[in-house]
Amino acid sequence: MINKLDGKVALVTGGGRGLGKAIALRLGALGADVVIHDLRADAPKDFGEGDSIEEVAAAIRRLGRRAISVTADLTDAADATRMAAEASRAFPEIDILVCNAGGDIASDGKSKANPNDMFIPEADLHAVFNRNLMTTMNTCRAVVPNMLKHGRGGRIVNLASIAGMTGIAKEITYGVAKAGVVQYTRCLAAQLRPHGISVNAVAPGMIKSGRFLATLKHREGAAELLGEKRPLLRLGEPDDVARVVEFFVTDLGEYVTGQVLRVDGGMQLFAG
Secondary structure (H helix, E strand, O other), X not given: OOOOOOOOEEEEOOOOOHHHHHHHHHXXXXXXXXXXXXXXXXXXXXXXXXXXXXXXXXXXXXXXXXEEEEEOOOOOHHHHHHHHHHHHHHOOOOOEEEXXXXXXXXXXXXXXXXXXXXXXXXXXXXXXXXXXXXXXXXXXXXXXXXXXXXXXXXXXXXXXXXXXXXXXXXXXXXXXXXXXXHHHHHHHHHHHHHHOEEEEEEEEOOEOOHHHHHOHHHOOOOHHHOOOXXXXXXXXXXXXXHHHHHHHHOXXXXXXXXXXXXXXXXXXXXXX
């Protein structure tokens, strides 16, 4: 793989598992030094995706890049600021931020919020909003000052969802939270455009992360697609999302900001 990101530093939230892990490994393979964040050091154990986030950092170091792992609760603005400071001590200039941390997860931190409609328990409602929208906002607010200080621009990619792109009868809270991520992406792109910092979002569909597979029974129509091999009808792989992130953070996406790109095999063509 060509070192398109040689000399760049990337911070990936939720980078110890699932989509975040695939994104972090791809950025490392492209030549970036990477800060791997997750809520806990052993977060990959939750859905059988490894023992520790340090395993991801070690894999990137084996590629010949530098990498560290950090933990923080990004729903807490002060903890997000601490994480950004810890990352900056290791790598003074952060060039790429991928806000991947999130998920349709209940207040217990592990199970899927269910039901996730207008009758969702209040504790879960706040948990879903905080886990998706506030983690993104807190992280950007903590990291962008570093980008502005070093003055060489930057790339931010937020993880939205197709659930935030259309009206849905299920996963309402998650959809509204991700719609907030979409609008925040557009507003932040407008604010940071004069500083050479692009802000874009990826909106995945059904992607086979460990968490997705563990909650398959709650996902209508997903199980029937497990054996599907046709390119645009199959379930997505985490690297399908990582390749789109690559577009946004390399020279391929240099003139693109404020955009939301769906990665769903065309699923949204038949929504509604």
